Amino acid sequence: MNKWHFLAVAAALCCGAVNAADLASGAEAVTSSVAVAPAGPVTLQEYLRLVVQNQPTLAADRMQTALAKADSKSASAFPNPAVHYTSKRGEKEWGVDQPIPIFGQRGMRMENAKLGEKAAAANVDVAVAVTMSDAAHAFNELLVAQQRYKVWQGAQDELNKAGYIVKGQIEAGTRSRYDGARLNLQQAQMSMQVRKAQAALKDAASRVASIAALPQWQVTVDGSLQASDLRHAPAYGPLWETAQTRLPVLRAAQAELERARQKIKLEQREALPTPTFGVARIRNGVDGSFNQVGVNVEIPLFDRRQGGIDRAKVEADQAELRRDAAVLAAQSELQRSLQQLQLRRSAVRDYEKEGLAQIAPLHQMAQDAYKLGKGTILELIDALGSITEHRLEHLELVKDMLDAEWEVRLASGDLPQVQP
Secondary structure (H helix, E strand, C coil), rough: CHHHHHHHHHHHHHHHHHHHHHHHHHHHHHHHCCCCCCCCCCCCCHHHHHHHHHCHHHHHHHHHHHHHHHHHHHHCCCCCCEEEEEEEECCCEEEECCCCCCCCHHHHHHHHHHHHHHHHHHHHHHHHHHHHHHHHHHHHHHHHHHHHHHHHHHHHHHHHHHHHHHHHHHCCCCCCCCHHHHHHHHHHHHHHHHHHHHHHHHHHHHHHHHHCCCCCCCEEEECCCCCCCCCCCCHHHHHEEEEEEHHHHHHHHHHHHHHHCCCCCHHHHHHHCCEEEEEEEEECCEEEEEEEEEECCCCCCCCCCCHHHHHHHHHHHHHCCCHHHHHHHHHHHHHHHHHHHHHHHHHHHHHHCCCCCHHHHHHHHHHHHHCCCHHHHHHHHHHHHHHHHHHHHHHHHHHHHHHHHHHHHHHCCCCCCCCC
16 A cells, blocks of 8 residues: 555656646746737838737637637547447357448538638638727827827927017017917917827827737837829729628638538438447357347438428528628628728818918918017917818828728728738
8 A cells, every 4th residue: 555655646746747847838938928019110010910919809719710620620530439248147248339421421521610610710800800990990090199299299389489479579569468468378278288189199009009919018100191192093893803702701701601501411411321330249158159240220210300401401591691791791881982082082182282281371471460560469379270270180181081091901801911
C-alpha cells in the first residue's frame, strides 16, 4: 500500500508541474498577444486592420468556422462497432457488429458539412463587414471632429486678433468702452465653444479606441477632406457586376441556399436503411466451436423520414426567398448609395466654390470697415461668427460625403482585405 500511495503522489506532482508549465506558457502567450496602440496618426486602412485584429466579438464569430470544421470531422467518422458477449449453460458467444452506410450516407454528410463550413465563413465575412462599417463611420466622425476643433481654435485666434484692433481703437479714443465689453463677452463665449469642440473630439476619439478594443489609446487619425472629381464617379452597372460576387451578405445567402438544397438530398439518403454486419464466435458444449455471420437491416415500414425530407424542402424554399430578398436589398442599397454620393460630392464642391471662396474677402472687409469707423463692433463680431459658421457647415457636408463614400464601398463589396 505504501508503494502504490507513493506512486500516486508522484504522478499527481508531475501532473501539477505540467499543468503549471502549461498555464505559464499560456499566460505568456496571452501577454505577448496584447495589441499595442499605434503612436502616430492612423489611416482608415490601418484602423480597420486594428479593428479586425483586436475586436473580441469578431474573434468569437471566427470560431464559427472552427465549429463547422468540427462538424465536418463528425460527419466523416464511421459508426462505431458494437461488441457483445453472452454466456448461458453449455454455450458462450462473443462477436462484433458494424453498421456500414453502403448507400452513400457518409459522403452526403461530409458534403453537407463542407457546405456548412462555406456558409460559416460567409457569415463571418458579414460580421466583419458590419463591424467595419461601424468603425469607418466612427473614423470619419473623429476625422471631422479634429478639423472642427481646429476651426474653433482658429476662430478664437481671429477673435483675439480683432481684440487688439478694438483695444487700439479704444485707446485712440475713436471707440467707446462698450466695444471692449462686448468683445470680452464674445471671447468668453468663444472659449466655451472651443471647450465643447474639445469635449466632442475626446468623445469621438474614445469611440474609435473602443471599437478597436484599445480603450487607453490616445488616437489621432489621418485622411483627406477633399471632394473627388465627379467625372470619375463609379457607375451602377460595373459596380453591381462585381458586387454580386464580393458582397458578404450575398455570398452568405447563396451559401445557405446551397446547404439547404444539399440537406434535401441528405435527408433522402438518410431515409435508406443502414445495414449492420455481424461476426460472432460460438462455443457450444454439443456442437463445438463455430463462427456465425449475420446482417441486420431496418425495414422502413412505418417511418420513412418523410417529415425530415419535407422540412428540408421548406427550409430550402425559405433560403431561396431570403437569397432573392438579399439580392433586391443589395441592388437598392447600391443605387441609393451612389445617388447619395453624387449629391454629397456636388454639395461639397458647390459650397467650396460659392461659399468658402468668399470667406477671405469678407474677413478683410469687416476688419477694414471697423478700422475706418464705418462698421460697429457688432458687425465685426457678426462677420467673424459668420466665417466660423460657414467653415463648420462645410465640415458637416464633408462628413456626409465621407460617409457616402464608405456606403458605396460597403454596398459594392469593396471592403479592405485585412487579415486577423
